[in-house]
Amino acid sequence: MGSSASQKIGRTIRIWLKRDSGQYWPSVYHSMPSPCSCMSFNQETRRLSVGMDNGFISEFVLAEDYNKMTPDRTFQAHQGRVTVVLFVLEMEWVLSTGQDKNFNWHCSESGQRLGGYRTTAWVSCLQFDVETRHAFVGDHSGQVTILKLEQETCSLVTTFKGHTGSVTALCWDPVQRVLFSGSSDHSIIMWDIGGRKGTAIELQGHNEKVQGLCYAHHTRQLISCSSDGGIVIWNMDVQRQETPEWLDSDSCQKCEQPFFWNFKQMWDSKKIGLRQHHCRKCGKAMCGKCSSKRSTIPLMGFEFEVRVCDSCHESITDEDRAPTATFHDSKHSIVHIHYEVTRSWLLTSGADKIIKLWDMTPVVS
Structure with missing residues (x-):
């Protein structure tokens, strides 16, 4: 057997296993009390955190062979739909955002709420830096809020305002200390937080809403996808200029x-x-x-x-x-992406209800 993947279909969480033949087969599924809205999986602990439309987060532990999922706990994190959930193993925290305009974090061991922050608009994406305990929160007003988290308190560091549309994707590079934000305004902004005094570099290469961002650290290439099916590979190992x-x-x-x-x-x-x-x-x-x-x-x-x-x-x-970027057509309207760095595999899921797995080795190298 190979690696596992998870899929959400209405109120059902289904785990798929990749067999030696290369085909994916359903392994186990679990019915949820409310439609699933987001999820986060930690491979090291096999902990699956699932956010739902009713504001609750349910956590499961998957068996080593991925043929069993054991419910661990369920807690109410928000008063509305959970938009992002993120499990941080190093802190034993569960970070989450919701349509109630709240960013919260809970203890994953007890389920107890540790703290929260009220945003100006409902949050659409979230990233976290373990070393500095900074949370990067993108919302529908187009701004990115940076928060410093402690065990039970948080403080506002700054806000970035560069997009004219809602922030739809975030990607954090902890090595170069660069944050990438994608937006419904079709643009991507690279925010250099690591010592260049807030330099902001714009990337214009999509004709529709940016739906996903991921970064290949070893080659310094940014992968971005949009709702029109476009996949763009950006060479970030060049000296770019601010607009x-x-x-x-x-x-x-x-x-x-x-x-x-x-x-x-x-x-x-x-x-x-x-x-x-x-x-x-x-x-x-x-x-x-x-x-x-x-x-x-x-x-x-x-x-x-x-x-x-x-x-x-x-x-x-x-x-x-x-050109400093290459352009590719996925042949479907992309909704979500995931990049597996070790294998250079890109997973795209589309509005056409199709999941595609891409070998990115020829273009990300």
Whole structure:
């Protein structure tokens, strides 16, 4: 027998075993009192934590041969649907978030609530750093909250606000101390927490909502998946650049034509106001005529062509346009992903009710 996988179908938790033939067969299942919303499995202890729509978390211990699952305890963690559950073996903590806008952590041995934090919007994703006891909480308002956890207290460290849509995926690299966040705004942001004074690098390579992120530490490659089926492999072992802040101006910063809200200059110059655009490379406010060019800028994260001003377009070389990511089509709308680092296997589950297992060795190496 090989490794195990778990699947949620309505109110049933089912364990699948991989046989020597390479096929997966159902081993054991357990019916739940409420529809399952999320789960976390610790392979070392074989502890399975399952969050449910009714706000409860049920914990099970799987037998060594994965042919039996023994209920351990069930406790009410939230007043609404559990959105994320995470078991931390080193602390014996169960971290969870819910649609009640609460982040809580419980003792996994007693089930006792140790502490909590009220978020501004309901939480969609969660990561935890064992060494520093920092929790990274992404929510539907588009912000990422960083909390410092103690045994029974937590303190707010900071919040990151860079997405215009809800945060849909988080991935933490404890080695480089970098946090990746994906969003429904189609973008990914790399937050460098490990000493570069809060550097934020944008990655633009998806046409739909980012559904999952995972990081291959040994090759420094980021894997991202989106709801349109796109799988993007990002090379993070390059010197990337921050995108500039968009500058404010009442007129084009090249030809000085007034923008349409600048009534005084329009009246004085007897000119019709123009629509404002921004160059993605320098951030200057430009009219459409002065920013009519398009170009990729991979080192700034723009793998697709974006608007640039005429001056910046002339400065971008063919070497600057060399892609830093590869694109692949999964052929289904991805809902969830899991990456097995030791085997370079990527598991994707889709809205088409199909689970696919990918050998990523040819592209993650």
